[in-house]
Amino acid sequence: MKALLALGITAALAATAAHADGVQITGFGQVVAGTVSNGGRNPATGVVSFPGTGYTSEWSFKDESLFALQIRGDLNEQWSATAQIVARGREDFKPEFLSAYVGWNGGNGFSAKVGRQRSPYYRYSDFLDVSYAYPWLRPPHATYNLLSTIYDGGSLGYEFTTGDWFHSVGVFGGSQNSVATIANAPATVKLTSLVGVSFETTYSDWLTLRAGYANTDLTIDAAAFTPFLTSLRSRGFTTVAAAIDINKDPGTFLGLGGEINLGKWLLLSEYTEQIVDKTFSSEKKQFYVTGGYRIGSIMPMLTYGRRDADAKTEIIAMLPNIPALGGLRAATTGIVLSDALNAQYWSYGLRWDVAKNVALKVDYSTFKNKTAVSNVDADSLAFGVTFIF
Amino acid sequence: MIHRLALGLLVTAALTTLPAQAGKIVVAANSSQAALDKSSAQSIFLGRTASVGGQPSVIIFQKGSVREDFELNVVGRSGAQLGSHWSRLVFTGRAKAPDDLANDAAVKAKVVSTPGAIGYISDDAADASVKVLFDF
Numbered sequence: 001m002k003a004l005l006a007l008g009i010t011a012a013l014a015a016t017a018a019h020a021d022g023v024q025i026t027g028f029g030q031v032v033a034g035t036v037s038n039g040g041r042n043p044a045t046g047v048v049s050f051p052g053t054g055y056t057s058e059w060s061f062k063d064e065s066l067f068a069l070q071i072r073g074d075l076n077e078q079w080s081a082t083a084q085i086v087a088r089g090r091e092d093f094k095p096e097f098l099s100a101y102v103g104w105n106g107g108n109g110f111s112a113k114v115g116r117q118r119s120p121y122y123r124y125s126d127f128l129d130v131s132y133a134y135p136w137l138r139p140p141h142a143t144y145n146l147l148s149t150i151y152d153g154g155s156l157g158y159e160f161t162t163g164d165w166f167h168s169v170g171v172f173g174g175s176q177n178s179v180a181t182i183a184n185a186p187a188t189v190k191l192t193s194l195v196g197v198s199f200e201t202t203y204s205d206w207l208t209l210r211a212g213y214a215n216t217d218l219t220i221d222a223a224a225f226t227p228f229l230t231s232l233r234s235r236g237f238t239t240v241a242a243a244i245d246i247n248k249d250p251g252t253f254l255g256l257g258g259e260i261n262l263g264k265w266l267l268l269s270e271y272t273e274q275i276v277d278k279t280f281s282s283e284k285k286q287f288y289v290t291g292g293y294r295i296g297s298i299m300p301m302l303t304y305g306r307r308d309a310d311a312k313t314e315i316i317a318m319l320p321n322i323p324a325l326g327g328l329r330a331a332t333t334g335i336v337l338s339d340a341l342n343a344q345y346w347s348y349g350l351r352w353d354v355a356k357n358v359a360l361k362v363d364y365s366t367f368k369n370k371t372a373v374s375n376v377d378a379d380s381l382a383f384g385v386t387f388i389f
Numbered sequence: 390m391i392h393r394l395a396l397g398l399l400v401t402a403a404l405t406t407l408p409a410q411a412g413k414i415v416v417a418a419n420s421s422q423a424a425l426d427k428s429s430a431q432s433i434f435l436g437r438t439a440s441v442g443g444q445p446s447v448i449i450f451q452k453g454s455v456r457e458d459f460e461l462n463v464v465g466r467s468g469a470q471l472g473s474h475w476s477r478l479v480f481t482g483r484a485k486a487p488d489d490l491a492n493d494a495a496v497k498a499k500v501v502s503t504p505g506a507i508g509y510i511s512d513d514a515a516d517a518s519v520k521v522l523f524d525f
Contacts, residue, residue, distance in 0.1 A: 026479055026486050070480060077445060082482050103482050107439055113482060126481035133476045157483075159437070164428070166437055205431065205465070263465070297469060353469030388476045 024072045027389050028130045032064035032137065034382030040367075042376075045184070050380040051343075051367055052141030054090050062089035064138065064382065066129060070099075078105050086129055098129070098150055109159040119151045120170055120198045123210050123257040123270055131386035135266065135301055135351050137363035138382075140288035142305025142345050143272045146253070147189045147220075151176040170198045172214075183224035190219040192248070208259040210270075218251040218276055228331050235328065240318045244280040244335065251276040266292040266299070282309035282339040297353040305345035311337045311372070334373065343369040358387045411458035414509050415519035416442055417501045425523045427463065433507060434464050435474060436484045444505030448487035451496050455511040462525040463509070 036050045036057055048056050054063040068086040075081060084099035101115030118126045127133045128149055138144075153174015160167050173195040180187045196214030225245070232241040257270035271287040285308050292301030315336050319329050347365040354360055361384045369376045414430055416422050422442030425433070432438050433446060440446055450456070450471075460468055478484040490496050493514035500506045501518050515521055 024486055028476065028480065072482070072485065074485075080482075080485075084480070099482070101482070105439075105445075107445070109439060111483070118481070127477050130476055130480050133473050133480065159439075161432075161437070166432070205435070297467070353467070356468045356472050359469065388472065 022074050024074075025069060026072075027067070027069045028132055028387065029067040030065060030131045030384050030386040031061065032382055032384035033059055033061045034064060034363075034380060034384075035059045036378055037364075037381040038379040040376065040378030040380075047184070048378075050365070050378050052138060052145065053380060053382075055380055055382075060089075064384065065089035067093070068098075068129060075102075078107075079103070080105070111157045111159075112155065113157075114154045116150060116152050117155060117172075119149055119176075119194070119214070120155075120172060120196070121146060121149075121212055121214060121253055122255055122272070123200075123259070123268075125149065130388065131361065131384065132357070132359055132388045135268070135290065135292055135299060136303065136347070136349050137361040137384050137386075140270075140290070140303050140305045140345065140347065141367075142288040142307055142343070143255070143270050143286050145286075145307075146274070147180045148176055148178055148191055150178075151191065151194055153194065164204045165201055166203075167199070167201045172196050172198075180220075182220070182222040185222065185224040187220055187222035187224070190221075191216045191251075192219075193217050196253070206261050208261070210255070210257040212255040213253065215250065215252045217248045218246055218279075219248055220246040225335065228335065232328065232332075237319065237328070240315065240332070243278060243315050243318060244332070246276060246279040246281060249276055249278045264294045266290070266294070266301070268292075280312060280315060280336050280339060282311055282341065284309040284341060286341075288345070292349075292351075299351045301349045301351070303345070303347040303349065305347070307341040307343040307369075309339065309341040311340035313337075337371065337373040340371040340373070341369065342371050343367065357389060358385065360385055411462070412455040412509050412511050412525055413515050413521045414463070414507065414523040414525070415497070415500055415515065415521055416507050417504075418518055418520050420504075420520055422507070422520070422522060424521075427523070427525075430463050430523045430525075431465070436478045436487075441505050441507045447499075447503050447506040448484075449496055449499055449506055449508035450487050450489045451492060451508060451510075452489060453492045453511065455493070455509060458525065459509045463523075 034055050036048050036055045040048045040050050066086055066088045068084060070084045072080055072082045080103045082099060082101055082103060083097060085095050086098045087093040087095040099117050101113045101117050104112040120126060122144060124134050124139050151174040155170055155172035157170045175194055176191045178189050180189050194216040198212040200210040202208045229241050229245050252275050254273040255270060260267040268290040274284040288303055288305035290301055290303040292299045316333050319325055319332055345367050347363060350362040352360045363382045365380050367378045420442035434448060438446055460466060460471060464471055479486045493510040496508040496510050497519055500508050
């Protein structure tokens with residue numbers, strides 16, 4: 001794979017030399033050092049963690065570091081081909097294609113993309129890994145927590161202006177398969193019949209409003225849950241298993257966001273809802289609000305975030321409350337309650353633009369989640385250099 | 390006393406940094422693009438206008454001394470904020486990365502040779518090869 005990447009890049013570079021106008025290579029990246037500075041220990045497993053990161057109680061220079069190249073070739077005035085290759089420290093810098101699409105620019109504001117691309121769920125979805133493009137070191141985990149961030153499919157976009165308003169509308173559809181880690185065990189995440197819309201509008205360059213909606217059929221095959229689901233089914237509780245498992249179940253996502261950018265003052269907020277019917281997955285309502293103030297090239301910022309969700313306890317009641325089923329009931333209770341959320345985040349951040357394409361960032365975040373089965377309190381600290389070229 | 394001195398210094402600083410007419414937004418002399426007002430100039434350099442003079446727009450930034458005045462008076466954003474804005478367009482595939490040329494001469498050469506190209510140069514660099522669309 002590495003040899004292939006090197007070969008691809010060499011070929012692209014050679015092509016650039018030959019057709020300087022036709023191929024454009026740009027890139028972005030970050031080197032970040034971070035740690036869980038306090039708490040975060042799971043009493044059952046002893047594992048120390050902080051949500052949205054892979055940090056432990058040790059300092060890591062690798063977990064959030066990444067390097068990416070974007071190669072864009074213009075096929076003609078309307079058509080182009082773009083590939084984005086990202087190597088993350090978290091995945092041992094193994095390069096992967098996060099984008100690989102053919103783009104069409106039809107003029108008059110119309111555009112289309114076919115191939116692998118970013119799912120436009122959030123305000124910053126399209127450039128999730130380009131830390132240079134947003135104020136924080138990492139987007140607030142209170143809302144930026146979906147397992148799937150890309151899809152294979154097509155999208156249509158239309159940009160237009162009315163008075164001082166600049167609007168951008170998009171529709172997209174496709175599917176996606178990815179791997180994830182759930183409860184320290186491997187899992188596959190599969191989205192089929194994914195369709196969605198997004199709308200963003202900017203007024204006079206200081207006010208931005210955004211809305212996004214998507215739905216999909218979701219399947220999550222998690223090794224951590226398989227033995228439990230098998231046991232439920234083998235004892236005849238197939239309806240209970242079906243009410244818990246995530247197997248082609250309808251998932252919906254709603255996101256609303258806004259930004260006020262008054263030169264020195266910056267206010268950002270996003271609210272999201274995630275629902276996966278016919279599964280143990282709780283109905284999540286979450287938001288963050290960030291305020292920042294620019295002092296020359298330095299911007300200190302403060303972010304507050306919350307995630308709230310009630311566990312679907314009605315699933316537990318589907319099992320008869322008899323001593324013979326005690327073990328099964330306890331396992332069901334554990335899984336159902338584990339998806340309740342009463343979480344709060346505070347993040348103190350700093351962005352310092354040291355050059356036109358380099359920003360230094362600091363993030364100190366605290367996380368608390370207090371539910372019937374969880375009492376987590378964790379702090380994390382991270383420093384990073386983020387850049388584009 | 391110290392307050393009055395500080396006030397005096399502030400006033401002096403404010404007067405000396407008052408923006409002068411510092412630069413011009415230009416296209417090729419034969420472009421059909423009409424003159425711009427500030428908000429349409431801003432919209433072009435923020436990558437929101439698909440065409441210039443009926444051709445797909447080719448945005449040209451430059452590193453010369455006129456840059457700061459351009460950032461302050463036309464786009465109203467610092468170089469870093471502008472970089473961050475363009476990185477969003479480029480890494481979502483919505484736009485090609487704009488050219489970032491060395492100086493006035495390079496901008497004029499590119500504007501004259503490229504249909505749809507638009508750039509900015511310092512006041513005294515304007516000549517018959519280019520058409521001025523906006524003074525800043």
